[in-house]
Amino acid sequence: MSEVTDFTAWTSADAASVIAVPRPEDDKYSRGVLGIRTGSDRYPGAAVLGVEAALRTGVGMVRYVGPARPSDLVLQRRPEAVTAPGRVQAWLIGSGMDADHREDAPLIAALDEGVPSVLDGGALDLVRHATSPVVLTPHFRELARLLDTDPGEVALAPASWARRASDELGATVLLKGTTTYVAGPGIALSVTGAPAWLATAGAGDALGGVLGALLATRSTDAAADEQLPARLAATAALIHGHAAARASAGGPLTILDLCAQLPSVVADLVRQ
Ligand SMILES: NC(=O)C1=CN([C@@H]2O[C@H](COP(=O)(O)OP(=O)(O)OC[C@H]3O[C@@H](n4cnc5c(N)ncnc54)[C@H](OP(=O)(O)O)[C@@H]3O)[C@@H](O)[C@H]2O)[C@@H](O)CC1
C-alpha cells in the first residue's frame, strides 16, 4: 500500500485545548471515573502501569477490575484505586490481558455500557462489540494481526494502515511508533518527538492509562463529537512523549519515571 501524507501534526496548543481542567464546583464523580480492566497473572505489571499513568494524568477516580494478583499489586502501588464495582465514564481494556485466559462476557458488557472505551493489547479484537466510541491503541504487529496482514506491510506504510483500520473497523485508531498516527472519522493526526528511549516494555501500557484518563474526563463530549476521541488520543500520545523526554533527559528511562513526569507535563500544557 502506498503511504498517505494528509495527517496533521498535533501541537502542544492543540493538546491544551482538549484537556479538561477541574472547576471549583467539581467533585470526583463529575470529573469522571475511569474503569480499568487490564493485566493478568501473566502480565500483572501492565495493570499497575496503566493505573499509575491514569492517576497521574488526572481523573476523578480509577476503578480497577481484574484478577487477584494484579489487583493486589495495583493496590500496593496505588491505594487511591478503587476495586469495588460501580459506574464509570470510560473504560480502558486489554493491556497485558492474556487472550488465552480471557473471560469475554464482562468485557462485552463493559463495551455495551454506553461510555467511550480504549481497547489495547489482548482486547483489540473486541472492537466489533463496542456500541459507543472506541479508540484502539495497537503497535504495528498488533494492527497486522487484527487486519490479518503482514506486519512488514504495516511498518512500511503506518499512516495508510491506521486510516484503513479506522475505516474498516469503524473506530478511532492510534497506531504507536516513532511517529504515532491517529485516524478517526474525517480526522487524521500525527504526533512526533518522543525519544527513541521510549521503545521499552510497558510504554504502551502507560499510554493506555493516559488516554483512558483523558477520555473519562471528557466522556460526554467524546460521545457527542465523533472527532474528539481522535483529538484526545493524539493528546495522550503528545503528553506521553513529553513525559518520556523529561524522564529520559537524553538517556534511558523507566516507565514509572515517565509516569512521575505526567503531572508537570499536564500542568505546563494547561498553563499555556
Ligand atoms: N510489564 C508488563 O506487564 C508488560 C506487558 N505487556 C503486555 O504484553 C502483551 C504482549 O505484548 P507484545 O507487544 O509483546 O505483543 P506481540 O506483538 O504479540 O509480541 C510478540 C512478538 O514479539 C516477538 N518477540 C518476542 N520476543 C522477541 C525477541 N526477544 N526478539 C525479537 N522478537 C521477539 C515475537 O516473535 P517470536 O518470538 O514469536 O518470533 C512476537 O512476534 C500485551 O498484552 C502487552 O500489553 C507489554 O506491554 C510489555 C510490558
Ligand SMILES: Nc1ncnc2c1ncn2[C@@H]1O[C@H](COP(=O)(O)OP(=O)(O)O)[C@@H](O)[C@H]1O
Ligand atoms: N522508536 C521510537 N521512538 C519513539 N517512540 C517510540 C518508539 N518505539 C516505540 N515508541 C513508543 O513507545 C510505546 C510502545 O508501546 P508498545 O509497543 O505498546 O509497548 P509495550 O507493549 O511494551 O507497552 C508507544 O507509545 C510508541 O509510540
